[in-house]
Amino acid sequence: MKFNIALLAGDGIGPEVIDQAVKVSDAVAKKFGHEITWKPALTGAAAIDAVGEPYPDETHEICASSDAVLFGAIGHPKFDNDPSAPVRPEQGLLKMRKKLGLFANVRPTFVFPSLLDKSPLKKERIEGTDLVFFRELTSGVYFGEKGRKDDGNTAYDTNVYTKEEVTRLARKGFEAAMQRSKKLCCVDKANVMETSRLWRETVQGMEKEYPEVEVSYEFVDAVAMRLVQWPKDYDVLITENLFGDVLTDEASVISGSMGLMPSASLGTSVSLFEPIHGSYPQAAGKNIANPMATVLSAAMMFENFGLTEEGKVIREAVNKALAEGVVTEDLAEGGKAYGTKEVGDWLAANI
């Protein structure tokens, strides 16, 4: 097959980790006879610096006309303490999500047996954890009307959801549940919020289409507790944008393998793949960043194209690297630490 992949490296360690994912993807393409054309484009602080805009139209054209987007990380400390600055990298992110219609953010949380000790949680609590969040990404309070009244002394945000938006996201969750353990948890705050009541009734209405899936409904506060207590109780979770923001980040620390967690944002035509970690400006340019989350995001990309085998060889290479200690300093535990580039080379060579 032939693919055009938009390559949005972004800020901080983004470019370095993206380089390794490209290397590994090229090795996969070679092995399976695919052809990938990479289309680099600007985003984040890098784009603000270059053209004054975190998600320039030109970048959007490239993404919209590609088969997928591989994304590094964005964010730069110079924007950090000023959330009201007129132009910020996050705005580019939100604009990109909206314009590309990336409505379902998929965040798996799973454990690597060799890394269990890195978790803040006790081993027996997390061993075997394998859950996946489907977070709605293009609606909710992120995109509702917001503003000020009373000379700026009153602020408001509006959370809005349509039945269609809920259905679309929930369907992804139900489909994933059918491929997995047929367990789905809808996370809401239906005892307080009207949007949550719409979520709940919409999902309840879909249950009959998936009679094999066992659906539970839990309040967001209860899930925030139980995720830490009994992460193994969960399998597929679906939720709205803001709850998903908080809970997926919370879930990411459970496994102890946060630096290895990939993600996908599924769109109506094009989808995006990115590591869940940030741009770590402190580590930028030092050849020390762990590229595995980005490499595993490339695996999700292949799987999303229906290329399961291609995804599998990447996952196997990563597992082998972990088993053989071919890891960056964050995982080296006093052993030899490889550079970002060296880990990438090793993974590509082991495809």
Add this chain to the structure above:
Amino acid sequence: MKFNIALLAGDGIGPEVIDQAVKVSDAVAKKFGHEITWKPALTGAAAIDAVGEPYPDETHEICASSDAVLFGAIGHPKFDNDPSAPVRPEQGLLKMRKKLGLFANVRPTFVFPSLLDKSPLKKERIEGTDLVFFRELTSGVYFGEKGRKDDGNTAYDTNVYTKEEVTRLARKGFEAAMQRSKKLCCVDKANVMETSRLWRETVQGMEKEYPEVEVSYEFVDAVAMRLVQWPKDYDVLITENLFGDVLTDEASVISGSMGLMPSASLGTSVSLFEPIHGSYPQAAGKNIANPMATVLSAAMMFENFGLTEEGKVIREAVNKALAEGVVTEDLAEGGKAYGTKEVGDWLAANI
């Protein structure tokens, strides 16, 4: 001193744990020469059953004219799976908060050395944890306009905050920080929400009034992560209603002593004290519920009256009970389990 205390036992195990707190409070009153008049009143499912209303006017009159409210727990399974039922216990809770003006929910999270093993987190991560959340409780999305449009197919919720509401809550946080380690963390989502930007700028504007307090600003998603990773990094946290709902519940599992955690909801005239745990209908009437969280809530009540010594003797009695194994079955670890009433008796005798 003389006090009138409204006594809202509520549902499930509420009445049993409240009984023990009354017993212990009476012992404290006796020891220090105070006089407490208890004013029982209906709330929750119990009130719905009796008078069709979860927070009847009569109950409100009693609360509003008392010096404090001691609250058990509310909630009954018959209301659980129907968040759109016309009358629900939670509505009583929200009405009570609003009508009594309970604007600051105070939720300490601390560890009992003898219970560290109960935590899902590793001991070295939590040892020494001592943080306290100030959650805004009478505004935000809980009380903003909400409803449906498009024949019910679109739902919305509005999150609204005024500068005054933020200031009032933040002041409680700053004051607590001054009594503690002079560290305050404002939790918001100022990169996305206008209400959060109001929170942040309001708190920033108050910094000069408390020059000794070191204030940090963190996004809610980052805090959801870091609370599990490094709970010891936090001291006083302030936040809005919905974020507080999620984060205080998440924080409650950290210490492993969830069944022992008290809380206070401070109002403009009267304040309320309650355990953070729920009504556990399964345990109701069995004399097995742990009364310590409610007893410690009574300690917070005395402290809130400025009666520090009175609070201290209660805390000491609880610590002694834990050390000597005078505990209910949830903490018995195969040793002897005492009944709810017996733990209450023991604590009262040890005041």
